[in-house]
Amino acid sequence: MTKIYSLEEIDIVAQEILNISELKKVITFNAEMGAGKTTLIKALVKHLGVKDNSSSPTFSLVNEYETENGEVIYHFDLYRLNSEIEAYDMGIDEYFYSGNWCFIEWPNKTPNLIPIDHASISIKVLENGKRELTINN
Template sequence: MNIVFSLDQIQEVAKKIIARNPKKIILFNGEMGVGKTTLIKELCKTLGIKDATSSPTFSLVNEYYTSNNQIVYHFDFYRLNKETEALDMGVDDYLYSGNWCFIEWSEKIAGLIPEEHSIVNIQLKADGRRNLELI
């Protein structure tokens, strides 16, 4: 799936992603500031999370509950120096829990990502819109 969108269309984009029935582990790739966290926040709303969501840059993982008690984990591994840091925090337990796992900066833990996952690539276009590819 490929979509070109502006940020005011992000709600529709999130709905389209969920409608495609992606794997529950989704890797979000893109430059800093391209809108990965913004899209993840909208995906959380689409899944029924009512609480405020934020980037887990310092905590590494945030845990949210949907209105029907599904768990969504949002990871930001930007600050990691080694994969062993993710192992120390118990990342395997999260990744193999069967719950939604939205992962920013997944290249920092490339050797730990389960084979079954989806990928969202986002690129900023010159006109300010985003190009999104769901694999």
């Protein structure tokens, strides 16, 4: 699926992503800094039923959210990660294989730890300020 959207349409895009048949629960987000990865993840988390404010886990590497029905969602920002060993030592593989939603920013920091069976979202900022999103499930 490829979609061009403005930030004002982020909620619609998030719902369209979640409506994808058999969407994988581990999703990587690939984009340059400031392209809107965290903004899209916030919208996804909201549509999944999280009422608390969500934010980027830049300093903690992972934020955990709970939906209204008790489902757990993990949001990773691996930008500050120094090595895959550091990620492995924090037990990142247990998160990835937990069966819970895992939204992963900067997955290129742990290429050997990302499950083979995952979805991938790429976001590109267009000259007019809109975003081009491509998802591979």
